[in-house]
Amino acid sequence: MQRIGVFVCHCGTNIAATVDVKKVVEMALHEPGVVHAEDYQYMCSEAGQEKIRAAIQEKNLSGIVVCSCSPRMHETTFRGAAERAGLNPYMVEIANIREHCSWIHKDMEEATEKAVILMRAAVAKVNLNTPLKPGESRVTKRALVIGGGIAGIQTALDIADAGYPVDIVEKTPSIGGRMSQLDKTFPTLDCSACILTPKMVEANAHPNINIYTYSEVEKVSGFVGDFTVDIRKKARSVDMSKCTGCGVCQEKCPSKKTPSEFNRGLNNRSAIYTPFAQAIPNVPVIDREACIKFKTGKCGICSKVCQAGAIDYEQEDEIITEKYGAIVVATGFDMIKLDAYDEYAYSQSKDVITSLELERIMNAAGPTGGHLERLSDGKAPKEIVFIQCVGSRCADNRGKSYCSKICCMYTAKHAMLIRDKYPDVNVTVFYIDVRTPGKNFDEFYRRAVEEYGVNYIKGQVGKVIPKPDGKLLVQGADLLDNKQILKEADMVVLAAAIEPNPDVRKIATMLTASIDTNNFLTEAHAKLRPVESPTAGVFLSGVCQGPKDIPETVSQAGAAAVKAIGLLAKDKLLTNPCTAHSDELLCNGCSQCANVCPYGAITYEEKEVNDHGIREVRRIAVVNDALCQGCGACTVTCPSGAMDLQGFSNRQILAEVDAICR
């Protein structure tokens, strides 16, 4: 039997206010095997850890139970404390009496009773714990960044600057992402392209950075330090090594009826195209669905006009398999589809546009050459209405429950820019709240109102009705004046909610990274580990984790890079010792465990065993510790119970069940 010590944490009043910690200590001393129990204000503190160390050494403890906060919070802390006292760190079990007890129960007696039971379960488990030793695995010193927007570019640059090779995989023909579509940026109003393009160029030129555009991640296997990734390089139909980027092919291409993705479909592009002038790489791709040559076999003009002979209709998709130590997800966002918001007449009127479309209209390289005009008739608008929170902060299932965070600021920016350039245009903004936390943000908003005379109305718009004369009738409410508003507008701009790039779900599944109900990737800890996914070796950069503006995205990109660098800087990683093991005397060699192992960690070998005097050669399952991640799928598949999971063994879990049901 173990010599067990039980340490009950008050967590200030977080636990002690609802759980009678003294009682837990007293009850612990009644448990067989428990030779020491004490309570303390903050077990995780230096002094608390010292108490643990002292007790381990003085009482010669062989296992400890800490009744405290979630093991997800401080298991590592207490394992460290145990290890420093000479105890194997895996002889520590945590009874979660804070998140799972004191914080959710109000009645002291009830909470104490539950805390005692949770303590007993942990004691019962630790009684069966065995010292475990982590193994080692190697680290491939190369990082993968999925997504080539500002988040991905920044992360890649930071990692590359630290001396590690990085690959960027970008789905579209060019890196740049959403930021490349923006005209100006708040709150400084500097030109988006002017600050982004140098970064794109830098990334492209960086000796440590390798960019795969027009490519997608197809398969991910392996684990932290040793991922194997298949990247599909879609056929560009243009030889990157030959193309000079002269652009003649795009000019001569007769197929020019495809809506431009970059310009949000506001104008058309050719079948062979680069998304925008500053695209990197400056090599076009042929959209095979639009290309006449691919559709009919006739045409081939681009090939004829290309002096470099770069056009290659025969090119095929290429799968590149590469190993990485760390993966950063920077898949960014898109605007939500507005199908559910028919009342705003987005699909009925060309003059109802989204904010991102407005960005393109305002941009000199955009569909109107930077002139603010109505897309329906090309006339200059005199009256513009902005509607905030379209699909954000939504109570029902129509939109998103969250605040998209950037809309208040960019709307102020748009309003200000319009008023600045076209002082005769009236700008009205319907809002629920104006949210401006951020450096110089509120000042920026106030300038819009005070200096530029933008008309802010607190209230929502119920309906936008296109009138036969081409005007738009906006029906709204002014909540401050408590009155209905009917307003004629020439243009309506919708601040549509942003949502994670729809492809992120596929990528999260490949990476086994968890994702929340809104498809944002979940961070390992909301406060303390905001740029790490719970999946080791996977980091989060930019809006894939939650709505962010550019400065926040860039900071997070840097943070993700640092985490990745921290990982790549290690030569070896300690592996989780809670792996599966097969008892060779019980194993049937039936292969069922290998069938369910997601990591291919189980192989079989013919081995001579000595089963209580019977010597025979048997087919036995063997688990590769470095590959096993400890899910336990095999343990349940194994009918004889030969396969068991260290740290979560059958008997340990049963002991917990018994203790709870006792």
Add this chain to the structure above:
Amino acid sequence: MSIEAKEEFRPKIVAFCCNWCSYAGADLAGSSRLSYSADIKIIRVPCSCRVNPMFILRAFERGADGVIICGCHPGDCHYTSGNYYARRRMTLLFSMLDYIGVESGRTRVEWVSAAEGVKFSQTMHEFVEKIQSLGKNVRLEDLRCRK
């Protein structure tokens, strides 16, 4: 019997929660102070696929009145496929329990992500209510384990 019946029924409920999603979901419920019944006791397992039918039967044998298994949403398993196996196993096991006459509400599987503290708390609420309505587990209990 009649005396026993009058006493307040406090069910014993075991919740197996996977480490990556549901246990974290339970933590979130905790830190968000979303209360649920103290009758629920959580056992942490690495993945819902670690839950052996033996554990569930053992809990019932020992007098548990309900057993709930929580894991990552299908598609979100930290180990890619664990919850898919768990889903099949539990479906078959629950079906068998139903077949031998155990009330089908005594067992449940729910997918709760790390971000779903509210769902965790609500699920536990509902489950406790269900078990309350079913009353004590007498069909699978081993009388020797009674106090």
Add this chain to the structure above:
Amino acid sequence: MQEIVNRAKELLADGTVKRVLGWKAGDLPYNPEPAYFEKEEDFEDFVYNGFCGANLSKYMIEASKLEGKTLVFLKPCDTYSFQQLLKEHRVDRDKAYIIGVGCKGKLDIEKIRGLGIKGIESIEGAEIEDEAETLKIQTFYGEKTCAYKDAMLERCHVCKGKDHMIYDEQIGESKETKDADRFAEVEKIEAMSPEEKFAFFQKELSKCIRCNACRNVCPACSCRKCVFDSNKFDSSQKANVDSFEEKMFHIIRAFHVAGRCTDCGECSRVCPQGIPLHLFNRKFIKDINELYGEYQAGADLEERGPLTSYQFDDAEPGIVAERR
């Protein structure tokens, strides 16, 4: 039968096989036992008749450890078991020479006894050559008759078919015996109220003496050491009468063979207390078929078992409550 014997002798003589695994006549008209035949004279006692219900595939686990090939006679349903064992690497295909033998339905002495026939001296009509519809039974208390069908094992009424799934050669003809719906009994129970279901299984399982015959005869229960015999789960193999452990044993046993059980029916055949154990396995088979698509364990070597595979859109466990 003579054809079978002759062929076996031939294969033994030419060295193709080292031994023959078949059935040896018993000392009563109905109790042949599985036996090895190594010499020509051993075949005097060889028998293959209506009472040779025993599934020999499980014996091939041990036979696979012996030197040289073993000729084994497998009935159509036995071949599913053999193939499943092969899939699980429990038998060695190279050590087996399989002769698929015909089957006209196997007899159950318990069914004959259940008809009140006792003191049996001899039985006529059980030979494989017989095309008899009726068994003529001589007893110490007079001559009795019984329709062949009425004396057949339950499993033969729901026969999977008379095709051999795996064999080196086939001898003998089969006769279709299926005349009942395989899942009718299961459906009857499913339709009961929870109270009735519980009472039904309680009554049946209260007879269990934990003799482990069902487990030990089962070709899917091929574990070197059963969990109920090891201390891995603190579960006990031995009886504690009328306790929950009996239920636990049967549920877990059925679960462990779920997706691997070929429905060979040996468990029900050997249960000394006549517990219809196949009702557990068949329930799982029915659920698997309904929820995950038709699956027959042992029908092929490649397909993944239903519990070691999945579909993204599999039914949620809540379907159990919904179906009620």
Add this chain to the structure above:
Amino acid sequence: MYKIARENLTALFQKIAADQELYLPVRTADQVNFGVWTEDADVDLDTLKSVKSPKDVFFPQSETLYTCIRDGKKLKVEPEALKEQDFVVFGMKACDLKGVEVLDRVFLSDPVDSFYAARRDHGTIVSMACHEPEETCFCKVFGVDAADPQADVATWMIGDDLYWKPETEKGQKLTENLADLLEKAEDAGSEAAVGEEQEKIRTIIEKLPYSNLSLEGWNGDVLMEKFESPVWEKLYKPCLACGTCTFVCPTCQCYDIKDYDTGHGVQRYRCWDSCMYSDFTMMAHGNNRTSQKERFRQRFMHKLVYFPANNDGMYSCVGCGRCVEKCPAALNIVKVVKAFQEEEV
């Protein structure tokens, strides 16, 4: 001698059960086993053999020996009370009675098994002659007379009457208690009826295929010769290593002692064990009988060689034939004996 009409047996059972437990063959889910009589029990006196022998009336398949109750770090030990109430077993056959004799040898000789002894003291056995012996019976081989079952009370079911003959003091006492239900049958006709029934039974027994099985050469003197015989190597092969033969046997007396952890203590119980099981008498180093051949041999050597060698020639097989009926692989003690005969010829 007394008699009672078959139709009045329910009243008889009611009367017996009024002040003590009554065990008798009961049909449950289509199988007949000895069980406690209740108003709605489906009593079956026509089936010759219960599936399990009635030995568990005296030696239950499992019984608690004592209970440890845990209170924190303290343990309280509560021994299980011995049987204190009288009870009656009705309908035991001659072979099963002989089986009890075998068990008595084991459990009542020093050291006396107090649990067993208490049950024997408090039990009154009412036997019943075997009306229609079956082809699996071979009790004659062990000197058992199925027509004259010696017990506290012997009975014969003849036509619509049950003839009742107290043979011991216990039997006498039970008979007195039932005086108002039992009718005196001292007449010559009754004696003749019983005599005729006995004759009929014995005639059939003579004809049974196993009745003349010879046990010549099965004794302690040939221990090593039998032990080392190559016959075992062939014989055991079909054995599935289940415990069916052991558990239906009226004389198998091996048990295991196990602890059941109730979560708040431990129940120490004993339960039938089978020498056919691979973990029978398992020790830290493993099992002293490592192969199924050895385990298989053990069972028959024990019944036919070791036991008689230690018990004045008394075999621990009574020829009830249950193993003949129930073995899943159609093995049985008769086949063993015959195999040796053939070998020795």
